[in-house]
């Protein structure tokens with residue numbers, strides 16, 4: 001009798017071929033073809049390195065480049081591999097480290113890493129740091145340089161918009177960008193602005209209340 005919970009029986013390996021049917025592990029032709037691909041890969045790799053050096057300056061360590069990032073209104077030189085994400089650069093290459101931007105999924109599905117790039121919300125885990133050269137990055141730390149709460153952050157507190165808090169910086173950045181564009185944003189517009197942000201603690205209703213309350217407060221202050 002078969003048992004659905006049991007793992008399927010492992011298939012036995014096929015019998016090795018024998019005699020004239022046996023296939024050699026590696027032919028001379030396959031070897032030279034492979035060597036050609038490796039050589040071509042080396043040439044392409046050198047071309048990419050040269051292009052990186054032209055675009056981002058000379059490499060200081062093998063495989064790294066020095067770039068100047070504009071973060072929260074200050075220029076900062078960092079040395080990193082071209083593959084480094086903006087999220088990684090903020091948290092691990094900046095001095096001091098900017099850890100307010102959270103690493104959760106690291107694959108563009110939760111929004112915890114949301115920052116502003118030239119005023120628009122982006123996933124920093126899906127953005128290469130070198131691609132932000134010449135653009136302005138703003139993180140949660142940059143919203144209130146003196147440490148005071150913004151109107152939206154104050155409303156998050158008043159409306160219990162945060163539980164574990166891991167999603168909070170991402171929501172704050174997404175909603176801030178929305179309210180900067182339009183302090184009179186409707187619930188639909190706010191929900192749309194946060195459509196790339198997940199809260200696993202289920203605080204979305206309070207977050208939306210906080211966003212609407214912040215919008216009203218900003219309108220009363222003339223949008224500031």
Ligand code: FES
Nearest residue numbers: 106108110111125
């Ligand atoms: S950490 Fe970037 S989207 Fe989740």
Ligand code: FES
Nearest residue numbers: 163164199200201
């Ligand atoms: S408050 Fe915990 S994930 Fe949103």
